[in-house]
Amino acid sequence: MTHAPGTIPQRGMAQDFGQTAVTPVLVGGFIWRDVWASPFEGPLTRLWKLLVLNASGPAYVSRILFGRNLVGSAAAKTHGRSLLLTQWMAPEGKLTNALADSIYRAGLGTFSSQWANAIASDHQIRFCNSCLSAGYQSIFCQIDALLQCPVHGDPIIDYCMRCGAPTPRYALTAETMAMPFCCPRCGGGLSLPTAATASLSCYERSRQEFGDKEVSQYGIIADWLRRLDETEIYWPSAAEWRPGSDAEPPDKARRAAVFSVLSNIVPFKCGAGDTAIPQLRVATVRHDKSSVTVSAPRSRKRENAERIAVYSAICKSVRRVLQKYHRRCLKQAEAILHVEWGNDILWPSSSVCPFAFGFQLWRHHFEERRQYGKTGRTGKLRLRKRVLAWPGDRGIDSAMWGEFVLMSLLANLQVAIEWCERASSLPADYGRPLTPDVLEMIQDFRAELSPQFRAWSPRVTYFEFSRHGEDGLWWAGIAGPQVRVAGDRSASPLCIGNEYGETRERAHRTA
Numbered sequence: 001m002t003h004a005p006g007t008i009p010q011r012g013m014a015q016d017f018g019q020t021a022v023t024p025v026l027v028g029g030f031i032w033r034d035v036w037a038s039p040f041e042g043p044l045t046r047l048w049k050l051l052v053l054n055a056s057g058p059a060y061v062s063r064i065l066f067g068r069n070l071v072g073s074a075a076a077k078t079h080g081r082s083l084l085l086t087q088w089m090a091p092e093g094k095l096t097n098a099l100a101d102s103i104y105r106a107g108l109g110t111f112s113s114q115w116a117n118a119i120a121s122d123h124q125i126r127f128c129n130s131c132l133s134a135g136y137q138s139i140f141c142q143i144d145a146l147l148q149c150p151v152h153g154d155p156i157i158d159y160c161m162r163c164g165a166p167t168p169r170y171a172l173t174a175e176t177m178a179m180p181f182c183c184p185r186c187g188g189g190l191s192l193p194t195a196a197t198a199s200l201s202c203y204e205r206s207r208q209e210f211g212d213k214e215v216s217q218y219g220i221i222a223d224w225l226r227r228l229d230e231t232e233i234y235w236p237s238a239a240e241w242r243p244g245s246d247a248e249p250p251d252k253a254r255r256a257a258v259f260s261v262l263s264n265i266v267p268f269k270c271g272a273g274d275t276a277i278p279q280l281r282v283a284t285v286r287h288d289k290s291s292v293t294v295s296a297p298r299s300r301k302r303e304n305a306e307r308i309a310v311y312s313a314i315c316k317s318v319r320r321v322l323q324k325y326h327r328r329c330l331k332q333a334e335a336i337l338h339v340e341w342g343n344d345i346l347w348p349s350s351s352v353c354p355f356a357f358g359f360q361l362w363r364h365h366f367e368e369r370r371q372y373g374k375t376g377r378t379g380k381l382r383l384r385k386r387v388l389a390w391p392g393d394r395g396i397d398s399a400m401w402g403e404f405v406l407m408s409l410l411a412n413l414q415v416a417i418e419w420c421e422r423a424s425s426l427p428a429d430y431g432r433p434l435t436p437d438v439l440e441m442i443q444d445f446r447a448e449l450s451p452q453f454r455a456w457s458p459r460v461t462y463f464e465f466s467r468h469g470e471d472g473l474w475w476a477g478i479a480g481p482q483v484r485v486a487g488d489r490s491a492s493p494l495c496i497g498n499e500y501g502e503t504r505e506r507a508h509r510t511a
């Protein structure tokens with residue numbers, strides 16, 4: 001067996017060197033051949049192969065390739081040595097070392113500098129088992145909304161196939177790089193069967209397996225991201241959006257929801273790749289660009305009057321529906337609901353119908369201070385100034401405002417349902433006297449119970465977009481919780497697509 005001069009044969013690898021048709025060469029100080037990496041392969045498996053073939057440690061590789069030391073930033077949202085967002089490798093945007101440059105360019109920022117961080121994370125390695133068994137992991141697997149490998153149809157997972165331990169961070173860290181292709185906890189291969197870690201022939205084979213045809217499935221995602229970057233999107237509050245309940249990690253849920261909204265703006269069609277489309281309601285309204293003007297004070301006044309009229313009409317029809325099935329609940333709620341002096345928190349002191357609570361919570365966010373416990377009309381309807389100015393001076397019309405009002409209602413109903421679910425483990429009269437449990441609950445919900453903390457629900461988000469080449473046109477959009485009109489559709493816009501809501505409503509109807 002012979003070795004090319006300049007290569008360093010490793011024990012156990014000598015055989016493989018003999019089998020490969022082309023002798024590995026030194027690239028940027030490491031044994032490497034470009035064919036060992038495939039299109040859309042993320043930096044992770046590229047680095048793992050590099051470490052295996054060169055028997056190097058992560059600190060050494062990081063220093064030689066990127067001139068950086070390893071850092072420990074376990075708690076940071078984006079790791080200081082992230083393999084998802086690779087800007088840290090090349091602050092100037094280019095690397096002279098060709099190998100280092102190819103790893104830098106394998107990051108997700110290459111495909112979408114704007115959205116990489118909003119739809120994907122480096123929190124954990126996400127992979128397709130079949131892909132990883134062949135030594136390949138696509139950068140697109142880090143997109144939380146992608147549930148299935150578009151090549152194999154396998155689920156994309158974030159745990160070890162052997163012991164079930166969560167995968168480490170998608171970053172150049174000592175832990176992630178300690179045993180390439182293996183689980184740091186059990187030491188076995190992350191995938192089944194294990195990627196033949198030290199085998200050059202395996203990498204050559206993986207390239208054949210991920211030939212142009214297979215990779216084109218991942219290419220669809222790359223094209224989509226590029227089209228997305230060509231669309232002008234204004235969405236400053238995307239990072240603060242709280243689309244779901246607390247049931248799942250909020251950041252993860254938000255990334256999937258942001259993906260879902262973006263795939264509404266630029267349609268995403270990925271053959272086998274199944275995506276998580278959260279239960280969302282997305283509405284877009286087309287506008288003429290010339291209409292985006294900051295309103296003059298006088299027209300502002302007229303606009304406000306129009307907005308109040310839209311709100312009032314929606315409020316009346318919602319009340320009508322509620323009166324039909326929840327007449328008694330509404331009455332009871334008046335006595336149970338309190339507004340805290342000083343912080344404006346609205347909360348029920350004993351068990352309450354979530355529809356009545358949600359309805360009042362919604363009104364509490366829109367209408368100037370009302371007196372609970374008092375029935376009868378209290379004069380002219382006045383809306384809170386901050387909510388009336390939603391979403392700032394963006395020149396939207398009353399159709400969009402109506403969508404906002406409606407989505408806010410659904411968001412508040414969702415909050416009320418979550419409150420009632422949590423309160424169901426407490427005695428019915430939980431508010432008297434105030435127990436630590438109830439105080440904690442108020443504390444957890446406070447941001448959504450008082451317009452003082454947030455003028456409108458964090459579950460509702462506003463965005464705008466326009467496509468290149470379509471001058472004069474833009475779309476205003478809003479996304480929030482999904483409504484599924486269940487049962488007799490005509491009667492009930494309040495049946496939330498949620499088992500709890502449905503059974504609750506059914507119970508009320510038969511009561």
Ligand SMILES: [Zn+2]
Pocket residue numbers: 128129130131132149150151152153154
């Ligand atoms: Zn796969």
Ligand SMILES: [Zn+2]
Pocket residue numbers: 160161162163164165183184185186187188
């Ligand atoms: Zn394991």
Ligand SMILES: [Zn+2]
Pocket residue numbers: 325326329330353354355356508
């Ligand atoms: Zn009710």
